[in-house]
Each structure stands twice: as C-alpha cells, then as structure tokens.
Amino acid sequence: MNAPLLQVNDLKKHFPVRGPLFSRKANWVYAVDGVSFDIARGETLSLVGESGCGKSTVGRAILRLFDITSGQVALDGQRIDDLSPERLRRMRRRVQVVFQDPFSSLNPRLRVRDILAEPIRNFGLATSASELDTKVAALMDTVHLSRDALDRRPHEFSGGQRQRICIARALAAEPDLIVCDEAVSALDVSVKAQIVNLLQDLQAEFGLALLFISHDLAIVEHMTHRVAVMYLGKIVEMAPRQRIFAAPAHPYTKALLSAVPVPDPSARRVPMILKGDVPSPINPPSGCRFHTRCPFVFDRCRAEEPELRQRAEGQWAACHLEDIPETA
Amino acid sequence: MALLEVENLQTHFRTPEGINRAVDGISFHVDEGETLAIVGESGCGKSVTSMSLMRLIPEPPGKIAGAIRLRGKDLLRLSEQEMRAIRGNDISMIFQEPMTSLNPVLTVGRQIGETLRLHQGLDKEKAEARAIEMLSLVGIPEPARRVREYPHQLSGGMRQRVMIAISLSCNPKLLIADEPTTALDVTIQAQILQLMLDLKRRVGAAVILITHDLGVVAEVAERVMVMYAGRKVEEAPVAELFASPRHPYTKGLLGAVPKLGSSLTGAARRLAEIPGQVPSLKGRIEGCAFAGRCALATDLCRQVAPGLEEKSSRHFAACHFASKEAA
Numbered sequence: 001m002n003a004p005l006l007q008v009n010d011l012k013k014h015f016p017v018r019g020p021l022f023s024r025k026a027n028w029v030y031a032v033d034g035v036s037f038d039i040a041r042g043e044t045l046s047l048v049g050e051s052g053c054g055k056s057t058v059g060r061a062i063l064r065l066f067d068i069t070s071g072q073v074a075l076d077g078q079r080i081d082d083l084s085p086e087r088l089r090r091m092r093r094r095v096q097v098v099f100q101d102p103f104s105s106l107n108p109r110l111r112v113r114d115i116l117a118e119p120i121r122n123f124g125l126a127t128s129a130s131e132l133d134t135k136v137a138a139l140m141d142t143v144h145l146s147r148d149a150l151d152r153r154p155h156e157f158s159g160g161q162r163q164r165i166c167i168a169r170a171l172a173a174e175p176d177l178i179v180c181d182e183a184v185s186a187l188d189v190s191v192k193a194q195i196v197n198l199l200q201d202l203q204a205e206f207g208l209a210l211l212f213i214s215h216d217l218a219i220v221e222h223m224t225h226r227v228a229v230m231y232l233g234k235i236v237e238m239a240p241r242q243r244i245f246a247a248p249a250h251p252y253t254k255a256l257l258s259a260v261p262v263p264d265p266s267a268r269r270v271p272m273i274l275k276g277d278v279p280s281p282i283n284p285p286s287g288c289r290f291h292t293r294c295p296f297v298f299d300r301c302r303a304e305e306p307e308l309r310q311r312a313e314g315q316w317a318a319c320h321l322e323d324i325p326e327t328a
Numbered sequence: 329m330a331l332l333e334v335e336n337l338q339t340h341f342r343t344p345e346g347i348n349r350a351v352d353g354i355s356f357h358v359d360e361g362e363t364l365a366i367v368g369e370s371g372c373g374k375s376v377t378s379m380s381l382m383r384l385i386p387e388p389p390g391k392i393a394g395a396i397r398l399r400g401k402d403l404l405r406l407s408e409q410e411m412r413a414i415r416g417n418d419i420s421m422i423f424q425e426p427m428t429s430l431n432p433v434l435t436v437g438r439q440i441g442e443t444l445r446l447h448q449g450l451d452k453e454k455a456e457a458r459a460i461e462m463l464s465l466v467g468i469p470e471p472a473r474r475v476r477e478y479p480h481q482l483s484g485g486m487r488q489r490v491m492i493a494i495s496l497s498c499n500p501k502l503l504i505a506d507e508p509t510t511a512l513d514v515t516i517q518a519q520i521l522q523l524m525l526d527l528k529r530r531v532g533a534a535v536i537l538i539t540h541d542l543g544v545v546a547e548v549a550e551r552v553m554v555m556y557a558g559r560k561v562e563e564a565p566v567a568e569l570f571a572s573p574r575h576p577y578t579k580g581l582l583g584a585v586p587k588l589g590s591s592l593t594g595a596a597r598r599l600a601e602i603p604g605q606v607p608s609l610k611g612r613i614e615g616c617a618f619a620g621r622c623a624l625a626t627d628l629c630r631q632v633a634p635g636l637e638e639k640s641s642r643h644f645a646a647c648h649f650a651s652k653e654a655a
Contacts, residue, residue: 050513051484158605188369189540190602193584197599215513218543222586222599246592259518260588261543265567273522274515277483 003077004038005176005209006062006095011035011071013057017282030281031057033233034071039177044203044210046220048256049230050278055213058230059179062211063097064088075176093123096170100182102162106154112165113150116140119173139168142205143198160191167198177209184219196223217260221245226314229253232281232289235308239315249317251324252290288320296325329400330357331534332381332502337394339373339380346610350376352558353394358502363528363535365549365566367542367581371606373558374538378504381536382421383411398502417447420495424507426487430479436463436490437475440497447498462493467523485516492524499531506538521548542585546570554578557607557617560636564643574639574650577602577618616647624649 013032032054039045047055061068064080073081080091096119099105106115116136119125126132140147143164154162163183170178180199184192200223202208214220220227221241228238229252237250248254258272274293279285285292291301300320308316339351351373358364366374379385380392383403396403398418403411415421420443423429431439440462441455450458456475463471466489479487488508495503505524509517525548528535537548545552545566552569554562554577562575573579583600604621607613615633619625628648636644639651 050515160605189542189581190369190584191605193599194601194603196586197601200598217514218586218588218590221588221591241591245589255515257588259514261517261521261541261547262588263542263546263570263582263585264587265546265570267546271518271522273518277485277516278513 005041005043005076006039006211007072007074007077008038008058008062009036009072009074011058011061011073012069013054013061013066014069027282030233030284032061033284035230035233035235036071037228037235037238039209039211041176041209042203042207043226044212044224046212046214046224046227047230048214048217048220048227050215050256052232052278052281053230054233054281055230056181059097059181059211059213062177063095063179064091090123093119093173094176095179096173096175096177097179097181098163098166098170098183100186102159102166102186103154105166106162106169108154111151111153112140112145115154115165115169116150116172119169123173125172125174135172139172142171142202143168158191160187160194163187163191163195164198167195167202171202171206175208177211179211179213181213182215183212185214185216192219199223217257229256232278232284234289234318235316236290236319237315237317238308239312239317243312243315247312247315249311249315249324250290250319251294251296251321253317254324288318296321331360331362331399332358332536333395333397334381335395335397337377337380337392337396339376339385339390339392342389342391343610348609349558349612350609351380352609352613354555354558354560355394356553356560356563358534358536360501361528361532361534363525363537363548363550365537365539365545365552366555367539367545367552368555369540369581369606371557371609372555373609374555375506377555378421378506378536378538381504382415382419413447416443416495416500417498418500419502419504420498420500422488422491422495422503422505422508424510426484426491426511427479429491430487432479435476435478436482440475440490440494443494443497458497459493462497463490465496465527466490466493467519468493484512485519488512488516488520489523492520492527496527496531496533500533502536503528503533504536504538507540508537509544510539510541517544524548542581554581557613558609559617559633560644560646561618562643562645563636568640568643572643574643574645575618575647576622576624576649578645580621 011032012034015029015031016026017029035058049055062073068081072079113136116139117132120132120135126135137147145164184195224241226240227244228235231252237253255272255274276293279292287303288301288306291297306318306320308318311317335355336353337351338353341348368374381396385392437456437459440459444450444455444458460471460475463474468474468489509520549566552566553560556577562578573582580602602621615630619629634646634648636646639645
C-alpha cells in the first residue's frame with residue numbers, strides 16, 4: 001500500500017504577541033489551530049483562503065522554518081517535526097520551497113551558477129566539479145533559461161525569469177515535495193501562465209508533489225488535484241478539484257468561489273457577498289469560526305464547533321448544515 | 329460632448345539612461361457616467377496615464393504633452409492653483425494601497441473633512457457631520473465612533489471604504505480608481521466593487537478603472553482600453569472585447585487567464601503563453617511594440633507602427649493583421 005508522502009496531523013502553531021502595554025499577560029495568535037491533511041506522491045494539494053487564514057504558516061511549519069506548537073508532520077511515515085538538527089538538514093533536501101517574491105528570495109550578490117550549485121554541494125548530490133557543472137546547466141534547460149545566463153546576477157533578470165531561477169534552485173536539491181507559497185501571485189498575467197505551465201510540466205516529468213498555497217482560485221482550479229480551504233486557522237473544507245468547484249459543501253467555500261470575478265461579461269451571476277471582515281485570530285469567535293459572517297448561521301453554530309465530516313467521496317466539510325440553502 | 333477627452337497624451341521621463349516613454353501618444357474619451365477600464369500588465373503605462381490626468385507627475389523629470397480636456401477645459405493649460413481646485417473636487421482618485429494613501433497620524437474624520445473644508449468651505453462641525461454621513465454611505469458600521477479612529481485601527485477593506493468616502497465626498501464628475509481592489513482579499517474585493525458600482529450610480533460619476541484583472545473588468549466596465557508598452561492597442565465595448573478580441577496581445581491575455589469552472593466543462597487545458605517579456609521603454613520602439621512577442625509579426629510590423637483602426641463598430645485595434653469586419 002502506498003503511504004502518503006506527507007502527513008500532517010492536528011498541526012497547531014500559536015504565536016505569542018505582546019499584550020497591552022505594561023501588562024504581563026501575553027496574547028496568542030492562533031495562526032494554525034488543528035489542521036490535518038496528507039499529500040500523495042506526484043499530487044498537488046492547494047491551500048486556499050484569505051489573508052491571515054494561516055495557509056502560509058502551514059507551509060512554513062512543514063518546511064520547519066519554525067517549531068510547531070503541537071501536532072505531527074511526517075514525511076514517508078517518518079516524523080519530521082521533532083528531528084535533531086543533523087537529521088533535519090537531510091530532510092530539508094526532500095522538501096523545498098518557492099516563495100512569492102522572486103526579488104527578495106534570491107541573494108543579489110551571487111551569480112545564478114552559485115545560487116543553483118549551493119544546494120547540490122550542500123547535499124552532496126554531485127561527486128565531481130564536472131558533474132556539478134552538468135547538473136547546473138541541465139537545471140537551466142529544465143526551466144527554459146539560457147545557459148549563457150549562468151554568470152549573471154539576479155538583478156539582470158525580469159520577475160518571471162527570477163521565479164524560474166527560484167524553481168531551478170528548488171529542483172536542484174532533487175526534492176519530493178515543493179511548497180509553492182503564492183509562487184505566481186506577484187507575476188503579470190502572461191508571465192504567470194508561463195510559470196504555471198512550467199510547474200505542471202515539472203510535476204509530470206519528475207513526479208513532484210506540490211503544496212500550492214494561493215489565494216487565486218482560478219489558478220488553483222487550473223492546476224490542482226485537491227483543494228483545502230482554510231478559514232481562521234482551520235480547514236473548513238477539503239475535496240478533490242472537480243467536487244469542490246462543482247458542489248462546495250461549506251458556505252465559506254461557496255462565498256469564496258462566488259466572489260471571484262469571472263473574465264466573461266456574459267456570465268451574469270449573483271455573487272454571495274459576505275458581510276464584514278475576517279475576525280482576528282487572536283480572539284477567534286466561539287463555535288464555528290465562520291459564524292460571524294455566515295448567512296446561514298443558527299444557534300448551534302455559535303455554541304458548538306463543527307467537526308470535519310465526509311460529505312461525498314473524498315469531500316470533507318466542517319459545517320452543521322447538511323446542505324447549503326439556495327438563498328440566505 | 330464627452331466628459332473627458334484625452335488627445336495624444338505623452339508622458340515621458342528623463343532618466344540617466346535616456347528618455348522613458350511611459351505613455352507614448354494615447355487618445356481616448358470618457359462619457360458622462362460611463363465606466364472605462366484601462367487594462368494592461370506592469371509597466372504598460374496605465375498608472376502613469378491616470379497620474380497624468382490628475383497632473384500628479386513630478387515635472388521634471390516627467391513631461392506631459394498632448395491635451396486633457398475635462399468638459400472642454402484643457403487641464404494641461406491650467407495653473408497649479410487652478411488644478412488644485414479640480415483635484416479631489418471634479419476629479420478624484422482611489423489608489424491601490426489604502427495603508428499608504430491615508431495619513432496615519434490623522435483621524436479618518438479629519439481626512440474626509442479636509443476635502444470638504446477645502447473645496448466646499450464647510451466648517452469643522454459640518455465637515456465632521458458630513459464625514460459621518462459619508463462613512464455610513466460606504467457601509468462602515470458605527471460611523472460616529474469610527475470617524476475618530478486612525479487608519480491603523482481599521483482593516484484593509486475598511487480603509488479602502490474610507491478612501492472611497494474621501495474620493496466621493498465632493499460628488500466628483502470623474503473618479504479614477506487605480507487598482508482599487510488589488511490589495512484586498514476576494515470576499516472583500518466583491519464588497520468593494522459592489523459598493524463602487526452602487527455609489528457611482530447614485531452620485532452619477534464616470535469611472536476610469538485601472539486594473540490588470542480581466543475578471544474585474546468583465547464585471548465592472550462598460551468599455552475597455554488595452555494598453556501595451558505605453559500605447560493603446562485595442563478599445564471596445566466590454567462584451568465585444570471578450571467575445572472577439574482583435575489584437576494578438578489581447579487574445580494572448582485572454583488565453584492566459586484560467587476561468588473558474590473550467591475543470592467542470594472539460595475546458596481545462598494548457599494556458600496560452602505569451603512568449604518573452606515587455607520591451608524596455610527606454611529608447612524609441614520602431615514599429616509595433618508587440619512585434620517581438622507576436623506570432624504573426626512580419627517585417628512590416630517591425631518597421632511601421634500600426635495605427636488604430638475601427639475594425640467594427642466602436643471596436644478599435646492597432647494591428648496590421650487584425651481583420652476588419654465586412655460592413
């Protein structure tokens with residue numbers, strides 16, 4: 001039986017924030033508050049949600065850019081959230097990352113050649129200098145950049161080209177999983193399409209698993225296998241792509257989908273417009289965290305937190321309602 | 329007569345590397361009460377166009393030429409003082425970043441009131457009363473309390489509502505919204521777009537919406553102008569543009585955007601790419617600015633810049649090969 005590549009179980013990450021001036025009491029931001037999912041080899045799971053829902057924190061927790069508060073993260077069945085620094089280093093080869101901003105995530109003083117060689121050297125993936133050169137050159141081919149560009153520095157490239165360098169750097173470590181944290185959000189439309197296509201090609205070629213963190217639902221739909229929707233530190237719905245876009249089971253998912261402007265003026269739809277803003281994760285609402293904005297709220301929602309329940313094959317939603325009513 | 333007529337607008341910047349032709353000779357008009365969207369990618373000159381309309385381009389290093397006529401009056405011939413009477417009054421503007429475009433050390437009430445006191449001569453109390461009215465108009469709960477708050481106490485969506493309140497407080501004839509929802513989350517974006525449309529109808533203002541998001545264009549605009557490398561490449565009523573784009577760049581843009589729901593209809597396929605990248609605006613571009621990335625480009629395109637031609641009724645495109653519709 002194929003075990004999932006990555007398993008995340010009841011992951012929590014709370015950040016301390018300073019309380020009111022002169023008070024000793026610290027507050028906590030419940031950035032991620034009990035999130036579980038898994039990713040199979042070669043699969044793309046997208047984490048979607050609005051600012052502050054904790055999707056990036058989940059990505060960073062998996063990369064272990066900080067220690068988690070509680071829960072488990074396992075890669076190939078082996079826990080990675082409590083590894084010693086030495087073993088953590090080896091784990092890092094297998095999970096790489098591409099960030100949103102290709103300007104601040106490349107060292108401006110290094111040549112592209114050195115940026116790409118660094119992971120190969122660090123993880124001992126090349127036995128000789130000539131093998132290193134071959135690998136670096138091959139990476140440039142993979143991301144469709146010219147080999148002549150190897151001796152240039154990041155500032156000589158456009159945003160899209162830099163994002164290609166970031167992807168090449170992630171690939172250099174020969175990972176199993178790449179966390180793409182809003183990796184195409186900062187790019188222009190025409191360049192975005194280039195990078196999305198590249199990521200899809202690479203996934204097919206190398207059997208990579210992707211954790212695709214994004215707020216752009218149209219892009220997510222285009223390239224994902226499964227989607228997990230987050231709201232205030234929790235997953236409210238998780239389902240295969242076709243299911244979630246055809247029949248969302250959580251009111252928040254439905255509102256999120258209906259709020260996306262469609263590039264087709266003939267598509268007249270009635271968007272389900274949510275009232276108000278996302279509440280603060282410092283003091284999340286009682287019961288269902290979405291109850292303050294949900295058009296279908298009833299008493300039970302305020303008191304009792306809904307569990308994720310299976311609604312259809314592979315579709316899970318955390319809502320007390322069986323079905324979403326047609327109108328509020 | 330059109331509310332705003334822009335004729336051969338050129339905004340150039342002097343830089344150490346040469347002259348940057350950010351806006352390179354564009355003409356367009358906006359009718360009373362109309363919503364015109366200006367679409368394009370980073371660096372196409374859409375924001376510089378809007379700043380030029382308000383004469384917010386620092387001169388030097390910038391230089392604006394051409395004519396910008398608001399109800400027949402050429403704004404480029406006005407003195408700075410006359411221009412100040414127009415900004416925020418006849419033409420107002422909403423910027424992308426609501427955090428940086430509000431003053432952090434003044435209450436939102438003061439900031440809404442400033443416009444009113446300056447242009448309409450209201451006194452302090454009347455201005456505050458009107459500010460509260462404006463806040464409730466833009467859907468901010470508890471306006472009487474919020475009016476005394478500072479920008480940092482408000483969320484991103486609320487700040488953008490305050491910006492809208494400021495820009496509409498003097499009942500402008502023209503509202504320029506430069507990427508008004510780009511920094512916002514989708515559910516908040518939906519709120520703000522609906523609010524803008526609603527208020528525009530009530531106030532009767534014309535809107536120039538600057539955006540890179542074709543989804544927002546489709547939902548909000550009546551007419552669309554597509555810019556590329558400082559030039560206008562296509563202009564058409566919104567339904568016409570999305571149904572039958574004529575310029576290869578517009579076609580490329582539309583093909584590069586995935587549509588929500590595409591996985592359900594089986595239409596999910598590889599996204600169309602526009603190869604290459606936007607040309608540098610430093611130095612004059614000979615011929616068509618898009619020639620370097622266009623699959624149809626010939627020697628003609630590389631040598632002669634195509635003029636805007638009416639390809640079908642009210643549909644203009646600047647391309648040698650965009651076929652004309654048989655009349």
